[in-house]
Amino acid sequence: MRCIDKNQIEEKLQQGYPLSGRWHNGFHLEMPFGLINDPNGLVFANGQYHIFFQWNPLGCEHKNKCWAYTKTEDFVHYSRPRLAMQPTDAHDKDGCYSGCGFEEEGCVRVLYTCNAKDEAGVRTPAQRLGTLLADGTVRKDEIIVPGEAAGYTAHFRDPYVFVRDGRRYFVLGAQNEALQGRAVVYGEMAADNGGNWEFMGEIKTMYPDFGYMWECPNLLQFADGDVLMFCPQGLTAEAYAYQNRYQSGYVSGRLNLDSMVMEHGAFCELDRGFDFYAPQVLEADGRHIMLGWMGMPEEEAFYPSAEDGWLYSLTVPRELTLQDGVIYQQPVAELLALRKQKSEQQVMAISAYEYQSLLPELCEAKLTIQMGAAEHVKLMLVYGEERLMFCYDRLRQVMTIDRNGMKLGARGVRSFMLSAGNVLNFQLLVDKSAVEVFFQDGREAASMLIFPETETAPQLIVQGDSSLSKIEGSIWELSSYKL
């Protein structure tokens, strides 16, 4: 355990704002230094959204995992992120790993995984409660589940609390002794029984053999179904699926907590880009709001902002809706307040092969492209000689995202099926180095980090291989979030 000097970190943090540096984003949460990963402890309580996330304040490696904390009422004004919790004792000396938040009697409580390793590198996990204090730090409370349940390895982490019929449960990411990923559930016992948590077993899904570990599960209840979100590790890439090192996705259906059987449809990925992992969802006033980590484990060597001392961002908050068993994602409505000026929906081009527009550095673009005779449409963000490209093949109904036109940072191509018929619709959120795209009204989403070599605002180019019938849309300059 490396000693983390809280006061020194706080001082450095104070000096770190406002964020500066060529790739720091305006409306994506990130830290002035260190590496961030999973959003943690998300909860709406006392009129505020509380947001924690994994943070190594000492460097850009996956070590020294602490929790950082910020809060907001409106997803536009945030408190200055600070250090909330750090490894302190034998239980969490090798990391305050991921966990969730929930409200209890007006307090924000958290439940997180303590990670400890012995000299031989053998892990011991423990699930521990905590309480957010007025100064934005977390008081560590009791351990409610030491070690792992029989039949599972020490990869036993990332609790997510949910409530059913007034009873509290949590779902946990696990690996069984056959080295298969699982989601297991604990249920809280009545207080007169000691207030302990009992192991209820694993969720029986149609995926008994689907990767070697499931990280960061979330169990969500929508009006017409349950959703089990999780991050399977170890899937083999397919032509149109599972193209990242690790995946994030969900199954939707019904979970019966008596039998622990979940009847559900096929696993769907939540994001088709390059940099998205470990999402977490909070429920507030009937809304399901998700934040994801814009990053990917074990890829940090490819991201040049590490040279400037910082790595990774969180996605913007996205509202989830479940429609016919499918999750649709949209930036939360609060982000409309980031739009700097009104922009009417306008016809940008009729019967054209190409449309071009210079974009503001931070912007949102909503476009509807009627493909007409075109079989291929390209949408590009061009930064001088570099480009990020989205190519749609109408006949095959395949969208391809191509990052090979960027010089710095990770590159590559991602492809997925997108049924768009003849009308493509895109919503792009373009920040300095973070780009999020929503396709077909949020039917699919894609997150990616790009590191343009020169500081130029991007140019948007839409091209058809034959005349496109019409391009309509709006472009807004966006402001940064406020601290």
Ligand code: FRU
């Ligand atoms: C996912 C993850 C979690 C773990 C945390 C540690 O990115 O590996 O399983 O709790 O990150 O930072």
